[in-house]
Amino acid sequence: MKNNVCGIKLSATAAPIIRAKSRRLLPYPGSKGWFIPTLLKNLQGCRHNLIEPFAGSAVCGLAALESNSIDELVLVEKNTRLAHFWKTVFTDDTFAERVLAFPLKFDGLTKEVERHGKKFRIIAADEENRARVLAAVDNQNDIALGVLLAANASFNGLSSSKNVSLTGAGWPIETSCMRHTCVQQKGTYMGVASTLNLPFFAQRIRQYRALHSRVSVIQGDGLVALLSFPNHFAFVDPPYVAAGAGFYVDMQIDHAALLNALAARPAPWLATYDVHPLIMELVKKLGLAAAERSVRTVSNTHKPELIIAPSPEYLSSLAVL
Numbered sequence: 622m623k624n625n626v627c628g629i630k631l632s633a634t635a636a637p638i639i640r641a642k643s644r645r646l647l648p649y650p651g652s653k654g655w656f657i658p659t660l661l662k663n664l665q666g667c668r669h670n671l672i673e674p675f676a677g678s679a680v681c682g683l684a685a686l687e688s689n690s691i692d693e694l695v696l697v698e699k700n701t702r703l704a705h706f707w708k709t710v711f712t713d714d715t716f717a718e719r720v721l722a723f724p725l726k727f728d729g730l731t732k733e734v735e736r737h738g739k740k741f742r743i744i745a746a747d748e749e750n751r752a753r754v755l756a757a758v759d760n761q762n763d764i765a766l767g768v769l770l771a772a773n774a775s776f777n778g779l780s781s782s783k784n785v786s787l788t789g790a791g792w793p794i795e796t797s798c799m800r801h802t803c804v805q806q807k808g809t810y811m812g813v814a815s816t817l818n819l820p821f822f823a824q825r826i827r828q829y830r831a832l833h834s835r836v837s838v839i840q841g842d843g844l845v846a847l848l849s850f851p852n853h854f855a856f857v858d859p860p861y862v863a864a865g866a867g868f869y870v871d872m873q874i875d876h877a878a879l880l881n882a883l884a885a886r887p888a889p890w891l892a893t894y895d896v897h898p899l900i901m902e903l904v905k906k907l908g909l910a911a912a913e914r915s916v917r918t919v920s921n922t923h924k925p926e927l928i929i930a931p932s933p934e935y936l937s938s939l940a941v942l
């Protein structure tokens with residue numbers, strides 16, 4: 622599907638999303654798996670260090686690192702629990718073992734339930750299993766493990782607000798109804814027993830840990846960090862103007878200051894944003910360039926997102942898979 626704002630056309634494909642999902646450690650709202658092919662393609666040809674100042678699940682930066690498209694990666698995240706998670710992944714040799722040792726027990730996953738006159742499988746028992754996992758995580762007092770399991774036990778990384786201590790992880794939204802919707806619409810939701818694949822998590826953690834000498838994780842403000850690393854290629858994916866408030870605990874973004882800093886940046890950068898009048902106005906005022914791209918959401922609908930670049934020339938030269 623294609624759209625354009627500045628006469629620039631971008632194509633969308635489902636394949637990269639599937640590839641990114643099968644390798645990601647942390648499902649996360651607003652995750653930019655769809656941007657990985659674009660980023661990797663545009664990093665080709667010269668050696669870069671990359672900064673991801675609003676890291677979240679860091680799928681783009683980590684894909685660039687693992688594919689050796691960059692030398693070094695700087696991840697910046699304001700949320701203390703999430704930043705702690707990434708620091709643990711890259712510095713704590715015992716983390717993979719702690720993940721593997723976590724006691725998972727699931728009961729009767731294939732119950733049938735009837736809602737609104739229709740029959741669905743799984744969900745009743747799954748809610749109980751999920752609650753049990755989250756309660757067990759809480760008892761362990763292990764923040765990194767809590768972030769990992771809460772994100773993977775929840776639909777699209779959104780965790781239930783019933784679980785008080787985990788709401789600080791960056792997923793403050795009640796999702797029971799979203800999970801039911803998911804089952805109704807797609808009929809493919811498999812329950813926490815399949816999403817909590819501990820051997821896979823441990824393997825990915827060890828793979829990331831092996832790359833630790835090329836990664837820095839900073840808990841702090843993305844804009845401050847951007848200014849501290851003026852020569853790094855930047856992939857900038859801040860909380861969106863319209864949707865961000867519902868998704869993230871840390872939301873205080875000065876969008877004008879951020880886009881001003883990008884406009885003045887000496888090194889190359891790419892940003893993603895929501896298609897919002899405030900952002901479109903800033904793009905125009907600062908002489909930046911933006912193109913819309915239609916992106917498939919987790920609930921299988923499409924929504925437009927903006928790709929922003931330093932200039933129309935830069936944007937039209939973008940290689941997009």
Ligand SMILES: C[S@@+](CC[C@H](N)C(=O)[O-])C[C@H]1O[C@@H](n2cnc3c(N)ncnc32)[C@H](O)[C@@H]1O
Pocket residue numbers: 649650651652653654674675676677678679680681697698699700703791841842843844858859860861869870871872873874
């Ligand atoms: C749109 S999400 C990033 C998603 C990420 N690109 C991914 O693929 O998962 C924005 C992230 O910025 C974080 N954040 C919010 N305010 C921040 C700030 N001032 N500095 C750094 N990170 C911030 C949020 O906690 C959230 O994780």
